[in-house]
Amino acid sequence: MTAVSRPTRAALYLYGALILVVLYLPLVAVGFASVSKARYLSFPVKRYTGGWMAEAVTSPTVHQIVLTSLKIAVTVTVISVILGFFGALAFARFQWRFRGLFQKAILLPIFFPQTVLGLALLIWFSAIGVTPSWKTAVVAHLVWISPITTLIIAIRAYGFDPALEEAARDMGASTLTVMREVTLPLLMPGIVSAGLFAFLLSWGNFPLSLFTSGVDATLPKWLYSRMVSGFTPQIPALGVMSVAGSTVLVLAGLILVRWLRRRT
């Protein structure tokens, strides 16, 4: 009831739906391309095949690349959630001297062109004599993703009443017990969403991986190298599978977060 007239409301809904269609249009194109039988893609698609997907699933190169991507994403998720948990407490919960400064410093890597960050890290690793590999890619992803997990958990931390912790401490619980028994469970929905974000953002990241993963190609990086050298049906096939995997994970995550929220 905000006195938005009925025609305006209808127009807004229509606009929203239209934008969603446009946002997903390229994925539709990728979807069709992944099942088009023709070697040289042109629309409308006339004959369909699942062959490209099957080929991608059985290819040893693809296995290697998916494994690397997974390794990076899982490591990034674990580390960034731990950093983000403590970071969020410093961001939202504790009143300390440099909190204002900290809040803003955390934003800098997010507000930073990723390509430039990737290249700067590449130079930095060379300067200190570290050979780029999947491990350096993890570091690069962490610089960008840990601030994001911090913010996500911080939003949750803002929402809970510090009196709960104080009450627990008042009843004689130690700092560690308070953290384990009160803080952690209350922040859990935030932690799960942060973990989900961390995994998926790392999995899909391209500009950072491009420069910092060395010879260990990630999925987006490998796809990119294929794209610039011309169309092969493997690109949409892998792209579609990657998107489908992300979607399943997001849905599972949403259900988990809902369930956790209901419990607290």
Place this chain on the structure above:
Amino acid sequence: MVGQPFLRIENVTKRFGRFTAVDRISLDIAEGEFLTIVGPSGSGKSTLIRLLVGIDEVTEGTISLNGARIDEMPADKRPTCMVFQSLALFPHMTVGQNIEFPLKVRKLAPEARRARALELLALLRLPADYYGKRISQCSGGERQRVALARALAFDPQIIVFDEPLSALDYRLRKTLEKELKDLHGRTRKTFIYITHSLEEAMVMSDRIAIMRAGRFEQIATAEEIYSRPVSRFVASFMGEVNLFALGSGADGAPRWQDSGITAAPGALSLVPGWNGTAMVRPELIHFVDGGKGGAEFTLSGRLAAEYALGSRVQYAITTDAGTEVTVERPFEARLEAPVGSPVRLGWDRGSVHLIAEGAGDGAA
């Protein structure tokens, strides 16, 4: 109210889906009147004023001002102005900019706007240096005055108030109630005020409309509502009153059901077959000495509790019949007896107000 009414609300209904928030309401308001609509939350009072200022659209019925329909006019064109519960002061503007906003909309020259804003600050008894203050620097009472000044700057024909005092503490509220009444006297604008507090309504209003479930239960002066409520709902809305179930037989003799009331013969006669409620205000009941009559109606019980209210003392009495009765006495006339003591209560016919089942007064 002579001739054509100033504001006329006729058969107005508002439905949200299947829910009817306002149900065939009609009301005439005179120019310069201070009318307060009182009702519990969900009674439809907020919806009614939103219809009045044009935030929501009426489903059925008409609203007209000086004979011209305004219910189809958009909110920004209506000569009404609302003072919101939240006050809706613009936090990014200074006090002066807030007050000048409606004048700016009307494309008044900056000097003229400033002059008018300062005039209004003075009218609301705010110092002139508040002109440049931020809203966040003002106290609750000051914000209230700024909101009023802004509404007056708009110079509407009707100012509508949506419980603007409800968030304030008791003492400040009391002060502002009086100020508002005073301001009404000085500006002679038509004020329509809504609140859930009948007490607040009584301090300020010329007339009070009691609303319940989308309908008006009673529209009358404060005095009328106080002494002659038309229904149990209105009576109970006023706070602590004693309500006794009452009926009459074929001969019109009152039957006090199970309340244990003893009535002097001929003290009250009713139409045959009457059914309803007798209302007796706590301050109209007094203690009578045991044995002797001294009152047309008497009731005995025990003193259950005593509460000091400052200038008055309130007593909770458990009657012998097991019901609860509230009595209020001035501090000077308080009962000096310990809790648990037997007491006898008495009152006269003049203190009894009859409310028939349904509505209307059923006294013979």
Place this chain on the structure above:
Amino acid sequence: MERLERRMGLLAALPIGLLLMVSFIMPMVVIAGFAIMPQKVFELAHMPDFSSFAVIWEQGYYKSLLRSLGLAFLTTAILFVVCWPLAYGMAKVFGRFTLVITVLVVLLLFVSENIRLFGWNLTLMKGGLIEGHLRAWTGLSFETPLYTWPAIVFGMCYVYFPFMLFPLAQGIALVPDDARLAAMDMGAGPWRILFEIEMPLAAPGIVVGCLLTFVLSAGAVAEAKLLGGRSVVVLTDDVESAFTYAQNWPLGSALSLMLIVIVALIALVPISRIDLDAIMGRRK
């Protein structure tokens, strides 16, 4: 209690602080160092000079910087206009539909941008999703809009859409409904309400959204490569070639530094003024 909080705050900030110190601040220092080294050296132990900046000026690299900033500005302006109504709907009008939009847009964020841009390539190319179907159904045809600068702006608008949408929606949610209604009640028309009430009150969200979009699109590279087909060279292209093909670290560093400094100058003032506690919904 208070002293404990102070120590805990510092302690909690330490892990992520160290990470950013070692892998964000230090690389920036190194970049700044290389920017003032002679051309084509690979360590910092040389006499500083400003040859890189001279090269940037003489060989016209500043043009690609201006081009990048121009495209970023255009992207930000277009996205603001496109996102405002939708953000408004999400904050004030849509009920459950807001959740649907949020989930679908976030989901898109998780799809690698090069897959999505590749999808646009398939959509917009000659014989692509749109032109192919149009020709098959109506016989009409059109030239592909790909490989032009508007295609790059379109790609950036598409990729950075969520970074404008969500902050805007958050900002608009900060505007109290009553403020709008009060303004309307006092006779203000929709445009006046937009410019004098809604936009100033949603300012924190507007600032964050515009900054994010501007900064990210100023540093974008994939859009130009995948949709622009190298018809337009943006700054990040130059940075990349300097570091990789040309193996000229000082030039690449100087170009990066210029972008960083410009972006920092634009971003720092608004960021330092924003009250993050208020935006993120601290309970008072």
